Amino acid sequence: MQQHAPRPSGPTGDGDNIIETRGLTKEFLGFVAVRDVNLKVKRHTIHALIGPNGAGKTTVFNLLTKFLRPTSGSIHFNGVDVTRTAPADMAGQGMVRSFQISSVFSHLTVLENVRVALQRPLGISFHFWKPRRTLHPLHERADELIEWVGLTPYRDVNAGELSYGRKRALEFATTLALEPEMLLLDEPMAGLGHEDIHRISSLIKRVAANRTVLMVEHNLSVVADLSDTITVLTRGSVLAEGDYAAVSTNPSVREAYIGGVHA
Structure with a gap:
């Protein structure tokens, strides 16, 4: 039996971006957890959202998957504003999340x-x-x-x-x-041993051959091997974005995040 996951059908949206946020902001009782985040995820890529503890990456993830409602800003999926769409309805539109x-x-x-x-x-x-x-x-x-x-x-x-x-x-x-068009993964490598990390990494690569993957991950080595694009958050804002080579050599990123990973 041939091993494959058929390409999902559904809307293709406008342009190369499957999901986009504009000025995404979330406040909790006056505390700004996410501030003016403009995120663009390209179709059929693996996009990683990383950052130190308290950077806001989990809040952004929960906003994207509709488990939280933004204080301001908007979320667009396949060119459609889904800011107020219920979480249960997102699966029908082609976006599905997994949990940590x-x-x-x-x-x-x-x-x-x-x-x-x-x-x-x-x-x-x-x-x-x-x-x-x-x-x-x-x-x-x-x-x-x-x-x-x-x-x-x-x-x-x-x-x-x-x-x-x-x-x-x-x-x-x-x-x-x-049959999701886009898969959102919450720290998919958490709690895994070396052999299982390799197995799940291989699965993610295969999934991304005909789908889009956005993953929150703290394991920098996993992100380096997997991701086409990395967005680094700190204090609720985007600090840097690019491929691993660009992000890993950014002095601000090294100070805010990468050094802490190896501590």
Whole structure:
């Protein structure tokens, strides 16, 4: 069976940018956590959002994924203003996020987890009264996704029995089942060992071949190996942006962030 994740259908938007923020600002009781952030993420690239603790990267991520509402500014996805769009509606528009903590159904098998995700776009997620055989047509696509993330040997294993790294791989399969145009990842390497980091890094590269990936990450070496563009935040504002070579040699970045990573 050929391992591939088909290119998602959907709107292409205007220009090269799939998502763009304009003057994005978030205040909490007078404290400005994010200030006037203008972010542009190019289609079919891996874009990393990095910064020291308290830099505002998680707040920006939560604003982009609609878990927070901005105090001012706007968010545009595929050329459409989605600033006030509800989080649940963003998946239907092609933008899906993953969480820092693995979020799979531990009591279900790998196959069942992926099958549940496949049911959602079909509107049959809660048709529990139907015979199980009615779900068999989903198995072929589920098996394709399971193979694509390297979990075929664990197809019938309960997700709770998987290693943490394989749970993250399963998350990728369930996320891709939604056919997202853009995938937002919250520290995808957190808690992983060296072998699992390599596995997930490879998956991210494969995902970005025909999708866009925006990731929040504190691991500089991971960002260096993966990202086409890096945006560095500090104190809620953009400090620098560019490829790794440009960002890593920026004196302000080294002072504010890179030196702290190795401390």
